[in-house]
Amino acid sequence: xxxxxxxxxxxxxxPGYVRLTGGDFFNLxxxxxxxxxxxxxxxxxxxxxxxxxxxxRLLREAVRNTGTEDWLANARWSRPIPFFIPRWKVNGSKxxxxxxxxxxxEEGPRELPRSVLSRKVSPxxxxxxxxxxxxxxxxxxxLVFTWHHALMDARGxxxxxxxxxxxxxxxxxxxxxxxDRPPTLKEDVSTWLRFLVRSYFARKAIHTAARYCRAPIxxxxxxxxxxxxxxxxxxFSFDREETALIDHACIRSVANFRISIHYLAATIRALDKVIxxxxxxxxxxxxxxxxxxxxxxxxxxxxxxxxxxxxxxxEQEDISSMNRLVRVLVKQMTDQIRGMxxxxxxxxxxxxxxxxxxxxxxxxxxxxxxxxxxxxxxxPGETCPDxxxxxxxxxxxxxxxxxxSVPPGLSIIFNRYRxxxxxxxxxxxxxxxxxxxxxxxxxxxxxxxxxxSH
Amino acid sequence: MYSIEIISSEICDFLRTNVLAEGVxxxxxxxxxxxxxxxxxxxxxxxxxxxxxxxxVPESELTPDNLKSVxxxxxxxxxNVPGG
Numbered sequence: 001x002x003x004x005x006x007x008x009x010x011x012x013x014x015p016g017y018v019r020l021t022g023g024d025f026f027n028l029x030x031x032x033x034x035x036x037x038x039x040x041x042x043x044x045x046x047x048x049x050x051x052x053x054x055x056x057r058l059l060r061e062a063v064r065n066t067g068t069e070d071w072l073a074n075a076r077w078s079r080p081i082p083f084f085i086p087r088w089k090v091n092g093s094k095x096x097x098x099x100x101x102x103x104x105x106e107e108g109p110r111e112l113p114r115s116v117l118s119r120k121v122s123p124x125x126x127x128x129x130x131x132x133x134x135x136x137x138x139x140x141x142x143l144v145f146t147w148h149h150a151l152m153d154a155r156g157x158x159x160x161x162x163x164x165x166x167x168x169x170x171x172x173x174x175x176x177x178x179x180d181r182p183p184t185l186k187e188d189v190s191t192w193l194r195f196l197v198r199s200y201f202a203r204k205a206i207h208t209a210a211r212y213c214r215a216p217i218x219x220x221x222x223x224x225x226x227x228x229x230x231x232x233x234x235x236f237s238f239d240r241e242e243t244a245l246i247d248h249a250c251i252r253s254v255a256n257f258r259i260s261i262h263y264l265a266a267t268i269r270a271l272d273k274v275i276x277x278x279x280x281x282x283x284x285x286x287x288x289x290x291x292x293x294x295x296x297x298x299x300x301x302x303x304x305x306x307x308x309x310x311x312x313x314x315e316q317e318d319i320s321s322m323n324r325l326v327r328v329l330v331k332q333m334t335d336q337i338r339g340m341x342x343x344x345x346x347x348x349x350x351x352x353x354x355x356x357x358x359x360x361x362x363x364x365x366x367x368x369x370x371x372x373x374x375x376x377x378x379x380p381g382e383t384c385p386d387x388x389x390x391x392x393x394x395x396x397x398x399x400x401x402x403x404x405s406v407p408p409g410l411s412i413i414f415n416r417y418r419x420x421x422x423x424x425x426x427x428x429x430x431x432x433x434x435x436x437x438x439x440x441x442x443x444x445x446x447x448x449x450x451x452x453s454h
Numbered sequence: 455m456y457s458i459e460i461i462s463s464e465i466c467d468f469l470r471t472n473v474l475a476e477g478v479x480x481x482x483x484x485x486x487x488x489x490x491x492x493x494x495x496x497x498x499x500x501x502x503x504x505x506x507x508x509x510x511v512p513e514s515e516l517t518p519d520n521l522k523s524v525x526x527x528x529x530x531x532x533x534n535v536p537g538g
Contacts, residue, residue, distance in 0.1 A: 251517075251518060256513060256516055257493055257496060257516055257518070257521055258493040258497075259493060260492070260493055260494075261493070291494060294475070295473060295474055295475040295476075296473055296474050296475065296478070296489055296490035296491060296492075296495065297474055297475040297477075297478035297489065297490055298475035299475070310494075333494075333497065334497055334501075337494070337497050337498060337501060338501055381490070381492055382490075385490075
């Protein structure tokens with residue numbers, strides 16, 4: 001059952017438009033250029049499981065206090081003049097955004113109703129954001145914040161919910177930076193010199209990406225998937241004790257303090273078991289891993305993708321043991337940081353904003369015919385680290401449900417909340433059968449514990 | 455040979471300028487985990503040490519204890535790393 005509560009939009013010193021960040025443009029271009037129209041690619045969800053009843057009116061008031069409701073209701077893509085940087089703008093309409101209330105009869109906080117899972121948000125026809133509250137018979141509830149990835153990244157969503165909570169509680173933790181710094185319109189010789197330097201770094205980044213993404217790339221995708229299916233997901237967790245064991249396994253392994261590499265290596269080896277079980281021809285695994293470019297401890301920007309990428313490539317022979325794979329990935333990570341590759345990707349994404357999206361898609365995905373990754377992998381660090389309660393209700397769990405697109409048809413995210421890990425496998429239904437999902441889960445568990453490796 | 459104080463001070467400056475947001479207060483004894491320093495930032499920090507002091511910290515020295523804070527890392531470099 002679903003009921004809609006209308007929220008009237010208003011503006012409180014929020015700009016009428018902002019320029020897309022390079023990350024925003026990348027997300028849009030990749031979606032338009034390579035993904036199938038269904039399932040809805042690039043739709044993200046942040047779920048808070050709450051130990052009590054979340055009142056929609058209270059949430060509405062709290063959102064109003066942030067002054068962001070016009071953006072949440074009406075933000076859309078626009079390019080005012082060809083070859084100028086596209087913008088996010090609010091269209092000035094009085095559309096309010098919607099909070100959807102859902103009552104379900106069964107307890108099962110990890111089973112999202114289909115109505116929530118199929119919630120439509122779009123950067124081209126607003127809204128690009130939505131709130132769902134799910135009420136359970138036990139009196140608990142879940143808040144599901146859905147947004148289009150082109151407008152916000154995972155950390156931005158966490159910051160927004162934290163901001164809503166603080167203002168809803170009247171805690172007043174200081175004004176966050178909602179948007180990136182406003183652009184300067186000054187065009188002089190130094191601007192063009194900077195442009196030339198940036199072009200050099202952009203070429204370097206494109207060269208690096210092409211080197212990492214060369215075909216053939218291992219994938220779970222089959223051609224029929226491009227026609228589109230629904231999104232499926234599986235969540236499995238490790239309690240604090242199990243998570244401590246995984247941390248310990250990581251530290252005593254070659255990965256050492258590089259916990260994200262430990263997670264990634266375990267994931268690649270587990271996926272390889274699934275692909276091997278299909279009898280597919282061996283191929284390399286390519287995984288772009290997003291990296292938050294905000295400084296640690298910052299209050300923003302909340303809106304706009306502030307991400308860059310590290311690229312990882314594992315040949316078949318590298319996957320033969322966990323230690324060998326970790327060594328390869330650690331070297332790739334260090335080499336890219338040393339070579340300032342993430343900064344070069346940021347520059348590239350920013351430079352391409354002036355061009356038609358098709359050109360960017362062609363550059364990014366052309367050499368591999370759209371196949372740019374074996375899977376999408378993400379570990380955004382501690383999930384909602386400052387959110388023990390949401391509007392005075394204890395938070396039992398916070399997790400991200402990642403977007404999934406075709407190709408590659410599979411996204412995996414590692415969430416950590418209060419000392420426990422929750423892994424979400426998000427996939428295009430039909431690309432993994434139940435036995436393969438079981439194999440993937442069991443293998444990831446074993447690899448994380450280093451039980452079945454070396 | 456650099457003193458622990460010099461190594462600590464320069465690492466703190468690096469973190470303040472390149473890694474941490476403006477206004478984040480910390481000193482050499484603040485646990486890095488409390489500052490949100492992840493493995494990406496630790497590698498950036500180690501590469502800075504490599505550039506600035508011409509020192510490569512061996513993998514065996516990158517223990518949880520030595521990566522607890524800037525002071526712990528500086529102490530480890532000064533005591534265990536040739537040239538530190």
